[in-house]
Amino acid sequence: xxxxxxxxxxxxxxxxxxxxxxxxxxxxxxxxxxxxxxAPDAQSGLTSNAAAATRTxxxxxxxAGEGWGGGTPASSQGTPLLLVDNLGKSFTLHLxxxxxxxxxxxxxxxxxxxxxxxxxxxxxxxxxxxxxxxYGNYRVDQxxxxxxxxGALVEVAGADPRLMLRLRRARIGYVSQFLRVIPRVxxxxxxxxxxxxxxxxAETAKARAGAGLARLNLPERLWGLPPATFxxxxxxxxxxxxxxxxxxxxxxxxxxxxxxDAANRAVVIDLIHEKKAxxxxxxxxxxxxxxxxxxxxxxxxxxxxSA
Amino acid sequence: xxxxxxxxxxxxxxxxxxLAKYYGSRLGCRDVDLTLxxxxxxxxxxxxxxxxxxxxxxxxxxxxxxxxxxxxRMRDGEMRDxxxxxxAERRLLLRTDWGFVRQHAEQGLRMAVSAxxxxxxxxxxxxxxxxxxxxxxxxxxxxxxxxATERMDDDPRTFSxxxxxRLQIARNLVTRPRLVFMDEPTSGLDVSVQARxxxxxxxxxxxxxxxVVIVTHDLAVARLLSHRIMVMKxxxxxxQGLTDQVLDDPREPYTQLLVSSVLAA
Numbered sequence: 001x002x003x004x005x006x007x008x009x010x011x012x013x014x015x016x017x018x019x020x021x022x023x024x025x026x027x028x029x030x031x032x033x034x035x036x037x038x039a040p041d042a043q044s045g046l047t048s049n050a051a052a053a054t055r056t057x058x059x060x061x062x063x064a065g066e067g068w069g070g071g072t073p074a075s076s077q078g079t080p081l082l083l084v085d086n087l088g089k090s091f092t093l094h095l096x097x098x099x100x101x102x103x104x105x106x107x108x109x110x111x112x113x114x115x116x117x118x119x120x121x122x123x124x125x126x127x128x129x130x131x132x133x134x135y136g137n138y139r140v141d142q143x144x145x146x147x148x149x150x151g152a153l154v155e156v157a158g159a160d161p162r163l164m165l166r167l168r169r170a171r172i173g174y175v176s177q178f179l180r181v182i183p184r185v186x187x188x189x190x191x192x193x194x195x196x197x198x199x200x201x202a203e204t205a206k207a208r209a210g211a212g213l214a215r216l217n218l219p220e221r222l223w224g225l226p227p228a229t230f231x232x233x234x235x236x237x238x239x240x241x242x243x244x245x246x247x248x249x250x251x252x253x254x255x256x257x258x259x260x261d262a263a264n265r266a267v268v269i270d271l272i273h274e275k276k277a278x279x280x281x282x283x284x285x286x287x288x289x290x291x292x293x294x295x296x297x298x299x300x301x302x303x304x305x306s307a
Numbered sequence: 308x309x310x311x312x313x314x315x316x317x318x319x320x321x322x323x324x325x326l327a328k329y330y331g332s333r334l335g336c337r338d339v340d341l342t343l344x345x346x347x348x349x350x351x352x353x354x355x356x357x358x359x360x361x362x363x364x365x366x367x368x369x370x371x372x373x374x375x376x377x378x379x380r381m382r383d384g385e386m387r388d389x390x391x392x393x394x395a396e397r398r399l400l401l402r403t404d405w406g407f408v409r410q411h412a413e414q415g416l417r418m419a420v421s422a423x424x425x426x427x428x429x430x431x432x433x434x435x436x437x438x439x440x441x442x443x444x445x446x447x448x449x450x451x452x453x454x455a456t457e458r459m460d461d462d463p464r465t466f467s468x469x470x471x472x473r474l475q476i477a478r479n480l481v482t483r484p485r486l487v488f489m490d491e492p493t494s495g496l497d498v499s500v501q502a503r504x505x506x507x508x509x510x511x512x513x514x515x516x517x518x519v520v521i522v523t524h525d526l527a528v529a530r531l532l533s534h535r536i537m538v539m540k541x542x543x544x545x546x547q548g549l550t551d552q553v554l555d556d557p558r559e560p561y562t563q564l565l566v567s568s569v570l571a572a
Binding site for chain 2: 132137
């Protein structure tokens with residue numbers, strides 16, 4: 001398990017102003033120059049992203065030996081697959097009189113090739129929100145989320161929708177907590193979709209999707225059916241098969257083993273080990289301690305970042 | 308949704324700048340800027356009167372803007388200001404490289420012409436002359452949109468609402484347009500009919516790498532079909548971005564109201 005690499009990240013009270021030096025800045029990391037970390041507003045949404053898209057000019061990060069992630073796995077050389085720096089998020093609920101719900105503040109960690117990093121902490125600590133910000137599903141209010149892309153780091157915060165969709169297709173996979181079912185789309189097509197998006201032909205994609213479903217013990221008679229009527233465990237297995245089928249080097253896992261039985265949990269653990277062996281980096285939430293201990297190289301305690 | 312979206316060159320297909328429309332002194336919409344790329348699906352959402360249909364009419368040259376410009380990258384790669392097209396050029400564009408699927412099929416179809424004729428007409432507009440080829444291509448498209456070929460010679464007045472919408476889609480896509488405008492294409496249909504139509508649209512968009520501007524008040528439709536979303540209120544775009552981000556993490560009070568007002572989107 002990790003030691004805290006970043007004690008100064010634990011700032012008390014409100015989230016720090018974005019213009020504060022990031023906790024990592026003393027180590028040669030360049031903080032974002034813009035003080036505005038918000039997603040672009042309505043007017044600039046389509047144009048401001050050039051900046052985000054070209055934010056690949058960050059200098060190579062002197063991470064080796066610096067113990068960004070504490071445990072410093074053997075693979076933590078060079079550019080990480082994911083670099084989260086001083087990330088902060090709060091929700092403003094306009095329908096509740098503008099109530100502000102802080103989620104996390106000053107989150108900093110990195111994920112390198114070949115390792116699985118678990119986000120730890122109780123429900124409501126902001127673990128899923130961190131995953132969703134990395135995936136671009138939630139906006140980043142403060143700080144920076146950078147993902148390795150073609151040898152450089154690309155900024156996810158405020159990224160243009162087209163860039164974000166490309167990153168999802170090519171760089172960031174995601175196993176959500178629940179499968180979002182689409183009427184009339186079969187389980188096999190749901191699982192094959194990420195491969196089709198990568199440009200794999202339909203036949204190959206379906207064959208690999210079938211192999212994935214078989215591995216997760218989903219009866220073949222269900223493959224051609226839309227998963228809407230499946231049980232929770234069956235839907236989750238479809239979701240896991242879909243999440244692991246792509247070749248994205250960074251994989252986000254939001255409780256991938258929830259509602260799975262022991263046998264299928266073991267399959268998921270194997271799948272994670274295989275991804276690690278292929279050089280993928282994984283960032284996951286595992287409520288099940290046994291699974292976490294089996295796959296995680298270290299745990300980032302999210303309560304440290306509570307806002 | 309489809310891999311075509313970013314494998315194509317970065318030049319946009321459709322660009323609108325500073326679009327505004329006033330009906331006399333009444334505001335239709337104002338200050339709208341947008342860029343659409345090939346293969347990209349943009350949903351425009353908002354309540355009735357928010358200006359979303361006005362915007363669609365401006366983009367598709369059905370209405371002339373009070374201010375601003377719309378330009379389009381023609382098949383030869385040249386970016387043209389749509390206001391500067393001749394009427395013949397504009398009509399050709401509408402009949403070939405663009406499609407328009409309307410909420411009310413009777414506005415998008417010729418109701419007294421057979422189903423096959425509705426599809427074949429667009430082919431004739433792009434120069435097809437051989438009757439057998441036109442009929443065959445029309446028949447192929449009817450099959451694609453799940454209309455039995457024995458209904459080919461029936462006119463759409465005898466069709467159900469869902470069939471009429473599918474026929475509109477066949478009529479529009481037969482010329483392989485690159486850009487399709489859709490105005491509430493699934494409104495007023497039964498849920499099961501709607502699901503079938505959405506599935507068809509989703510597949511065709513993916514297969515042909517269509518760029519789509521779809522106006523809808525249904526956030527679930529926007530989530531299913533679109534890459535990006537624009538939220539309009541009182542004639543202005545108040546929020547926009549990646550569809551799932553805007554729907555899952557809405558920022559503006561009005562967007563939060565919209566999202567929280569549906570059962571599940």
